[in-house]
Amino acid sequence: MGYRIAVVGATGNVGREMLNILAEREFPVDEIVALASRKSQGTECSFGDKTLKTEDLDRFDFTGWDMALFAIGSEATKKYAPIAAKAGCVVIDNSSLYRYDPDIPLIVPEVNPDAIEGYAKKNIIANPNCSTAQMVVALKPLHDRATVKRVVVSTYQSVSGSGKEAIDELWNQTKGLYVPGQEVEPSVYPKQIAFNVIPHIDVFMEDGTTKEEWKMVAETKKIVDPKIKVTATCVRVPVFVGHSEAVNLEFEEPLDADEAREILRESPGILVVDKREDGGYVTPVECVGDFATFVSRIREDATIENGLNMWVVSDNLRKGAALNAVQIAELLGRRILKKG
Numbered sequence: 001m002g003y004r005i006a007v008v009g010a011t012g013n014v015g016r017e018m019l020n021i022l023a024e025r026e027f028p029v030d031e032i033v034a035l036a037s038r039k040s041q042g043t044e045c046s047f048g049d050k051t052l053k054t055e056d057l058d059r060f061d062f063t064g065w066d067m068a069l070f071a072i073g074s075e076a077t078k079k080y081a082p083i084a085a086k087a088g089c090v091v092i093d094n095s096s097l098y099r100y101d102p103d104i105p106l107i108v109p110e111v112n113p114d115a116i117e118g119y120a121k122k123n124i125i126a127n128p129n130c131s132t133a134q135m136v137v138a139l140k141p142l143h144d145r146a147t148v149k150r151v152v153v154s155t156y157q158s159v160s161g162s163g164k165e166a167i168d169e170l171w172n173q174t175k176g177l178y179v180p181g182q183e184v185e186p187s188v189y190p191k192q193i194a195f196n197v198i199p200h201i202d203v204f205m206e207d208g209t210t211k212e213e214w215k216m217v218a219e220t221k222k223i224v225d226p227k228i229k230v231t232a233t234c235v236r237v238p239v240f241v242g243h244s245e246a247v248n249l250e251f252e253e254p255l256d257a258d259e260a261r262e263i264l265r266e267s268p269g270i271l272v273v274d275k276r277e278d279g280g281y282v283t284p285v286e287c288v289g290d291f292a293t294f295v296s297r298i299r300e301d302a303t304i305e306n307g308l309n310m311w312v313v314s315d316n317l318r319k320g321a322a323l324n325a326v327q328i329a330e331l332l333g334r335r336i337l338k339k340g
Helices: 013-024 074-086 113-121 130-146 164-176 211-223 257-265 318-337
Strands: 003-008 029-036 044-047 050-053 067-070 090-093 124-126 148-157 229-236 243-251 270-272 293-300 307-314
Touching: 003 013, 003 074, 003 318, 013 029, 013 044, 013 318, 029 044, 029 050, 067 074, 067 318, 074 090, 090 318, 113 124, 113 318, 130 148, 130 211, 130 243, 130 257, 130 270, 130 293, 130 307, 130 318, 148 211, 211 229, 257 270, 257 293, 257 307, 307 318
Parallel strands: 003 029, 003 067, 067 090, 090 124, 148 229, 270 293
Antiparallel strands: 044 050, 148 243, 243 307, 293 307
């Protein structure tokens, strides 16, 4: 006996990836439905070797469905998630809408699986921000060993984090720089993204941080430990898929690079590639399509007591979004619903 699963926002980048991953990981599905807005009704989506035609979200009845994986943004989620939850369908939401609600668990299964027990308060579980998800997977096992006091992180985030329009903008701008008359002005981003980096993701806040940077701080505290101090600089780079992060950690207890490397090698969801030679590290191009969070360049920071640096790379459409949502669904099934 399997689950009845709805994928909401099935025509978007993350929604399509959710369908791919559910099929790849052979999630025990009895019935699956692809949902989207009325204008996308009838659009075809792949689920393994099957083709699904999207149905109209407005007309869909969630009664009798076990889980709904949402990938439709905060505004639409605000309307539809409570409808699904009230009908008895557990919502796993990829937007930022519910992440900071104390009654809704924010989960990375490798990091805080026990938080799943709190889902019943509102029948909703939140998926973290893509840049937070990959960082906390690498952070948690080291925190368990030596207690992280402070994190300084700089991100290098791909354009797919902004959706299909951003991917098109990078592609067309890059071509346009070489073809006279085909130049493309920025529209998704405030400045040119082709051959450039933009230190600005999401809106600016009063203190000068951006919302993306604030998310990393708030979510790390909620998922790992409220005592951890986090400061982030989030940067958009001209990469199609795959987020990278330079992470500096300060611990309460001594932890050298060799021990950290061994701890990470034994930790779930992580692949350590750290050869200290030309090419002995992972870049975003190499992580695309992979389930793992890759950690490279693990080394001691001599400027502080008990400090380490590391380089963390992951496919933001997978671990940063769709994969984590499917892993939450697997955890919910294994621990709570127990049907599959």
